Amino acid sequence: MMEQLNAIDWYLYGAILLLALCTVLARASYHLFGHRVPLGDGVRRALRYAPAAALTAIIVPILLPWSEPDSMTMVIDQRLFAAIVAIWLFQKTRNVLIMIIGGMVAFWALRWFLGWW
Amino acid sequence: MSSTDNLSIQAERRATRREALIAVRPALIATFTWGLVTGVALVKSGLTETAAVAMTLLVYAGSAQLTSLPLIAAGAPLWLIFAAGLIVNLRFLIFSAALQPYFQSLPWYKRLAYGYFTTDMAFVLFMPRFGEAEIKGTDRQRTFFLTTIVPGWITWQSSSLLGIALGALVPTQWSLDFAAVLALMAITIPLANSRPMFVSMLAAGITAWVGQGLPLQLGLLAAVVVGIVAGIWAESALRKRY
Numbered sequence: 001m002m003e004q005l006n007a008i009d010w011y012l013y014g015a016i017l018l019l020a021l022c023t024v025l026a027r028a029s030y031h032l033f034g035h036r037v038p039l040g041d042g043v044r045r046a047l048r049y050a051p052a053a054a055l056t057a058i059i060v061p062i063l064l065p066w067s068e069p070d071s072m073t074m075v076i077d078q079r080l081f082a083a084i085v086a087i088w089l090f091q092k093t094r095n096v097l098i099m100i101i102g103g104m105v106a107f108w109a110l111r112w113f114l115g116w117w
Numbered sequence: 118m119s120s121t122d123n124l125s126i127q128a129e130r131r132a133t134r135r136e137a138l139i140a141v142r143p144a145l146i147a148t149f150t151w152g153l154v155t156g157v158a159l160v161k162s163g164l165t166e167t168a169a170v171a172m173t174l175l176v177y178a179g180s181a182q183l184t185s186l187p188l189i190a191a192g193a194p195l196w197l198i199f200a201a202g203l204i205v206n207l208r209f210l211i212f213s214a215a216l217q218p219y220f221q222s223l224p225w226y227k228r229l230a231y232g233y234f235t236t237d238m239a240f241v242l243f244m245p246r247f248g249e250a251e252i253k254g255t256d257r258q259r260t261f262f263l264t265t266i267v268p269g270w271i272t273w274q275s276s277s278l279l280g281i282a283l284g285a286l287v288p289t290q291w292s293l294d295f296a297a298v299l300a301l302m303a304i305t306i307p308l309a310n311s312r313p314m315f316v317s318m319l320a321a322g323i324t325a326w327v328g329q330g331l332p333l334q335l336g337l338l339a340a341v342v343v344g345i346v347a348g349i350w351a352e353s354a355l356r357k358r359y
Contacts, residue, residue: 011189011192011195012164012165012168012189013168013171014195015185015189015195015198016168016171016172016175016176017175018195018198018199018202019172019175019176019178019181019182019185019198019199019202020175020176020177021199022176022178022181022199022202022203022206023176023177023178023181023202023206023209023233024229024232024233025203025206026203026206026207026208026209026210026213027206027209027212027213027232027233027235028213028228028229028231028232028233028235029210029213029232030210030213030214030216030217030232031213031216031217031220031228031229031231031232032225032228032229032232034217034221035214035217039210039211039214044211045348045349045352046345046349047207047208047210047211048314048348049313049314049317049344049345049347049348049349050204050207050341050344050345051180051204051205051206051207051208051308052305052308052309052314052317052318052321052344053317053318053320053321053340053341053343053344053345053348054184054201054204054205054321054337054340054341054344055180055184055205055301055304055305055308056305056318056321056322056325056340056344057321057322057324057325057336057337057340057341057344058184058187058188058201058301058325058337059298059301059302059305059322060322060325060326061325061326061329061336062187062298063298064326065329066329066330079295079298082295083298083299083302086299086302087302087306090302090303090306096147096150096151096154096300096303097150097154099299099302099303100154100296100299100300100303103295103296103299104293104295104296104299107292107295108291108292111292
């Protein structure tokens, strides 16, 4: 346990502790402090859209990255096509495991095909 | 308190625990699958095994963990990882507000524990049964809640740790970090369940794509703001039309 923490460790464990704090703040704020800040209808509405917007915003740049910084041109590779296959499987089956396994198989097949091409 | 009273309380608790266990059982299969996938995703997205174990045990929030992975891989600033974690956890703020009356008579550390261990599953099982209860905070209610969160925690943690162990065995060339993206998509797609929600997500997606060149990944925050505004706008625009 005497290992030196390097900068990457500090960053990583800092992120983990902050995420743990997120869990506590989101799940226990009202438990701990009561309804001192009422959750109005407007706030509730905004809160409904925020998580889906954030999740979408994380996924889109992974599937459609720019080819170079500031280029605004898309890189289209196996990730986008595998994602489309995965979405299709999910709509058909509503099964997360089938979606993930099917998406990975599509990813591997397309990578092999594009490499061979 | 007489011993017969005590006995009847014990009997009632046992009956409540049995009811809660029967209610929670089907959901545990889903929890197990999710935990396994998340565990694999953590080690395949660049976390060391030790960090992955620490994250699983401390954070205990699958969607926030999966969201943080691409940000950590890109070296995003800590405040942004914190902000993103908070945003995807916002639904729990609504849960906490709804559950607070059932626990308000307890000391603060118990309230903290009940809050921290709250999951989507526990909330969804609890509210249809006790949401309209006249007296909030009965022994039966808390026993039921506790009996759903404990198996949930055990199932999630054991499947996550199993996933971390399995993930460490798989070679990097398999690109299982993409499985983390697929898992994130499986959380996200079902959220597009209404037209305003779809409009909001479309607007957020476009903003995120255009904004990916912004420093510090500020495109993410811009996308959240645009998504909220677009969703609320679509809600009122659709209401006017019908």
